[in-house]
Amino acid sequence: MPAAQPAYRWIPGHGPDPAALRRLRESAPLPRKPMGEAWFMGGERLMYTGLLQPDPQSWSKRELENALEALTSGPRCFDHSDEWSEWFDYLLPRVLERTDDQHSFELLVTAVFVHCLDPVLPGRTPQFRRDLLDTLGRRLMAPSCWNPAQADGLLRPIASGFYKINPGGAISAACCLVLRYLDAALIDGWIESVLAIDDASWRCAFVVWLAGAAVVVHDGAQPESMGNPPHLEIGWNGHWLLDGSIPSRNLDRDAPQFAFFGPTQRQALLASLKRRLDLATLLRWGEALTGMSIAECDRATTLWQYDDAVLIVLERYDLA
Incomplete structure (x- = not known):
């Protein structure tokens, strides 16, 4: 019998695992030709x-982002290329070693969805799946995201704009990454840790994310076509490239299409939320919005945004 996998949890201050980063780096040497x-x-x-x-620190930010855009959009529009696949494996751990990796985080997550299209990850070792989750999947938990004195701008649960709660961007990319690739048996422990993060803005953003993600979780939508209203927008950089197929089904109607979240992951998520989240908790979290530094002119809209998300979460996830 294979050994049981250790629990997977999100804990603020516990960012990417150095040993996992090292394994990803050592398994992907520098390609012989440039991309x-x-x-x-x-x-x-x-x-x-x-x-x-x-040295990844010496790379031009513009050149790196252009390369990430190429290896992410290229397969969708031009089909698979070994060149892009090799460079994806090479760049994945090294981008996370850069001091400014927050600028590439969302697109790097999108690249994972493109290059690991089948959530089962055929051809990849089980260690790769866990290392991916313990590195890129834990980037939002890095100390710099939670220490106001170090804040690197990656985590923005409360943001500028008409609707102040921001469930999109890095938050949505990270949540989708974990829910797509984490073993179903570990999802309950992950959700328990997510709900235990004692930060009012984080909790409200996660509730709005659940509301926006309902079309993917329940209706089988792909990220490119979620169609959420603005106050439930959960998109991130590059999500519009994801239709579950390579090349795009707009180019090849016969291209096999994969569901974004597997059925066992969806079932595990629903069971965990039903066990751990209820109306009383959601209302208590909403009350904490009144203590946040939100301009008075935006407070009513923000409270409405959260309240509407709560109603959707209660209905779509069948919570009491």
Whole structure:
């Protein structure tokens, strides 16, 4: 019998695991050839030669983001390429080692969804799945996200805009990553840890995320076509590229399509929420909004945003 996997939890201050990062880095050596752009016209293709430098801190931010966009959008529009796959494996741990990785986090998560299209991860070792979750999946728990003196801007549960609660961006990308690839048996422990994070803005953002994610969890929508109203918007950088197929089904109607969340993960999520979340808790969390630093002119809209999310979560997740 295979050994049981250790529990998977989100705990503020416990960011990417260094040992897991090291394993991902050691399993993906530098490709022999530079990666090139996905979209070009004419005979000369731009190559991202700067990424051949061994120190990730020396990479140009613009060149790195252009490369991530290419290896993320390329397979969807032009089908699989070994070049993009090799560079995805190489860049994954090294981007997380950069001091400014928050600028690439959402797109890096999207790249995972593209290059690991089948949630079962055929051809990948079980260790890869766990290392992925213990590194990229735990980036939001890094100390810099939770210490106001260090805040690196990645985690923004309360943001600017008409609706102040922000469940999209990095929060949505991270939640979707874990729910898609975490073993179903470990989801209850993960949800328990998520709900235990004692931060009012985080809790409200997670409730609004649940409301926005209902179309994916219950209705089988893909991230590219969630169609949520603005106050339940849970998109992140690159989510519009994800229709569950490679190449896009807009290009090949016969391309096999994978559900974004597997049935066992969905069932485990629903069972866990039903066990751990109820109306009294949701109302108590909503009361904490009154203590947040929200301008008075925005307070009524923000309270309405949360209250509407609560009604949706109660109905769609069948909570008492």
